[in-house]
Amino acid sequence: MAFTRATGKHRAPSRLTRRSANLAGVAALATTGVIGTLASPALAADTEAPSVEDTGLTQIVSMGSLADEIADQAAAQEREAQEAAAKAKAQAKAEAEAKAEARRKAEARAKEAREAKERAAREAERKRLNSFRLPIAGSYVTTGYKTGGALWSSGSHSGVDFRAASGSSVVSVGSGTVVEAGWGGAYGNNVVIRMNDGTYTQYGHLSSISVSVGQQVTPGRQIGLSGSTGNSTGPHLHFEARTTAEYGSDIDPVAYLRSHGVNV
Known part of the structure; x- marks a missing residue:
């Protein structure tokens, strides 16, 4: 029995419908591996190869590329973060080393300054200890060395007399050790x-004594007060310079003081 179409105009299946059907068939045949042998010329002629858009491969490829791109960006960001951290660490280390070096230099300068100050102080003290001065500040000689006269048992003056009102401060002219302190007869x-240089100095006619034998004295150290004790005609200071502690070893006191830088 034959079937006939109903009267009226019938449309052929659309191209999209045919393509979908063909793609379904192609997919089925592809699973069996016989797509190449079973495709008839008519089927080949009627079936168009599916486009990339129709198969969805573009979307798959695009999504894969996007994932790779995101992964690459993440890796790049991680590298940048690691590099930034390493750079920050290196910078912090460099800054710490710079601070440590600056601190070391500052400490070295401070130490050098202290040492220089100490050296200067020691040098100043050395100069002070090696310096000489007048036995009475601001005084002057009233009777010179080797002046002759009956006032002296030897016939001449064995030292010099410095003008001094009674009670004036008498000081050591330099550094040394007291070897005699007390009554000295005519003195x-x-x-x-x-x-300290091995010479001796003597200070006579004192009204009082403020040092004792064995005591160390420095330039300007008070040893007593001026007066007029012993063989004296009035308040003054008799000053002698000697090569020994014994009477008779006297040398010119003015020349002695001047040789040590004292303006007499």
């Missing part, structure tokens, strides 16, 4: 000091 109350 009255007197002090004899062995100076």
Whole structure:
């Protein structure tokens, strides 16, 4: 029995419908591996190859590329973060080393300054200890060395007399050790000091004595007060310079003081 179409105009299946059907068939045949042998010329002629858009491969490829791109960006960001961290660490280390070096240099400069100050202080003290001065500040000689007259048992003056009102401060002219402090006969109350350079100095006619034998004295150290004790005609200071502690070894006191830088 034959079937006939109903009367009226019938449309052929659309191209999209045919393509979908063909793609379904192609997919089925592809699973069996016989797509190449079973495709008839008519089927080949009627079936168009599916486009990339129709198969969805573009979307798959695009999504794969996007994932790779995101992964690459993430890796790049991680590398940048690691590089930034390493750079920050290196910078912090460099800054710490710079601060440590600056601190070391500052400490070295401070130490050098302290040492220089100490050296200067020691040098100043050395100069002070090696310096000489007048036995009475601001005084002057009233009777010179080797002046002749009956006032002296030897016939001449064995030292010099410095003008001094009674009670004036008498000081050691330099650094040394007291070897005599007390009554000295014609010298009255007197002090004899062995100076550090090996010479001796004597201070006579004192009204009082403020040092004792064995005591170390420095330039300007008060050893007593001026007076008129012993063989004296009035308040003054008798000053002698000697090569030994014994009477008779006297040398010119003015020349002695001047040789040590004292303006007499």
